[in-house]
Amino acid sequence: QVEQHLPFHVRVPRRVADTTRAEPSDLSDPRGGPEVFLSNADVSVAVSRRHTAMPYAYRDTDGDLLYFVHKGTGLFATEFGRLDYEPGDYVLIPKGVTFSVMPQPGESHMLVVESPAPLSLTEHRQTGRHMPVDPTVLVLPEIFDYGFPQRPEYELRVKHGGAHSSIFYRGNPLVSVGWKGDLFPYKLNIRDIIPISSDRIHIAPAAWCTFEANGFVV
Secondary structure, three states, rough: OOOOOOOOOOOOOOOOOOOHHOOOHOOOOOOOOOEEEEEEEOEEEEEEEEEOOOEEEEEOOEEEEEEEEEEEEEEEEEEEEEEEOOOOOEEEOOOOEEEEEEEEOOOEEEEEEEOOOOEOOOEEEEHHHOOOOOOOOOOOOOOOOOOOOEEEEEEEEEEEOOOOEEEEEEEOOOOOOOOOOOOOOOOEEEOOOOOOOOOOOOOOOHOOOEEOOEEOOO
């Protein structure tokens, strides 16, 4: 951050990370997870390069998760239903939602943003109805028969307090018959974001914000 007393022309050096060279544990181990490379009290940013489906259902009780898909296709199997993903997708998984990442053959290269505070779409109040994101383009989960193989027990891996533990069920925690409410996972593709622009006036950097939470924006 630039201190307020510094002249406006001062620039703080920035660091660039080539996440294609990162080797998170989920690159080679189905039970592995993303590798965190930036974090503070407000947010952590990790990289995932998963090739195979999670052999468990997953639930993060520490915060909301926002996945951005750089490469690969597949689906998020959630307790609300199925969300297919492709490059350019943001997939928001609210805190406490049970899900499993199931890539198609090949690598799924994603950034994973975790926020202890709720993540939501940025409200651009100055634009009125001319929002960069029309809520009608958000893709919601659809109830789907995943065709999971029968098992004697199903593992739910839970993150809490920065650590993990597992709960085992006789039934699959991802199988649902319906849902109703206003807290749910959804996805948004960058093709459906209409940037705020002007030929005559300066556009503040905040105009490029898509998601926000306490202490940071995306």
